[in-house]
Amino acid sequence: MILSTVKRKASSPLNGTDHEGNVDEEESFILRDRLLPLIICLLRTDKLPAVLRIYRDTLITVMKASIKTTVGELLPVLTARPIDSDSVTGDRATDADAGGQSLANKLRSLSSEGFVQLLSAIFRIVQG
Numbered sequence: 001m002i003l004s005t006v007k008r009k010a011s012s013p014l015n016g017t018d019h020e021g022n023v024d025e026e027e028s029f030i031l032r033d034r035l036l037p038l039i040i041c042l043l044r045t046d047k048l049p050a051v052l053r054i055y056r057d058t059l060i061t062v063m064k065a066s067i068k069t070t071v072g073e074l075l076p077v078l079t080a081r082p083i084d085s086d087s088v089t090g091d092r093a094t095d096a097d098a099g100g101q102s103l104a105n106k107l108r109s110l111s112s113e114g115f116v117q118l119l120s121a122i123f124r125i126v127q128g
Contacts, residue, residue, distance in 0.1 A: 063125075067122055071122070075103075075118065079114070
């Protein structure tokens with residue numbers, strides 16, 4: 001349920017507007033009202049730490065998959081852009097021509113602007 005909320009917010013066309021603040025506040029109250037009885041029950045049965053570990057592991061897995069997807073989609077686009085010859089050494093330019101590069105080599109071949117764009121996209125995904 002929470003993961004679907006995060007995915008829905010990431011794709012929401014109203015992201016960043018004042019309307020979102022009111023909706024987020026209402027959703028927060030609804031979520032709290034729904035989760036509070038569950039948390040109390042988990043505390044009584046001494047299962048809360050185990051559930052939180054499972055939730056953390058699930059969240060980490062989803063975030064890693066989202067980051068891999070983002071990098072997989074954006075890296076070919078960013079490496080295909082023409083590289084400014086003044087800011088790039090000859091080694092980096094020859095690395096960009098190699099077809100079967102490792103991920104590390106592809107990241108190294110990015111310009112600083114391309115790398116910052118990739119990090120910004122990853123940050124937006126993680127931020128939700």
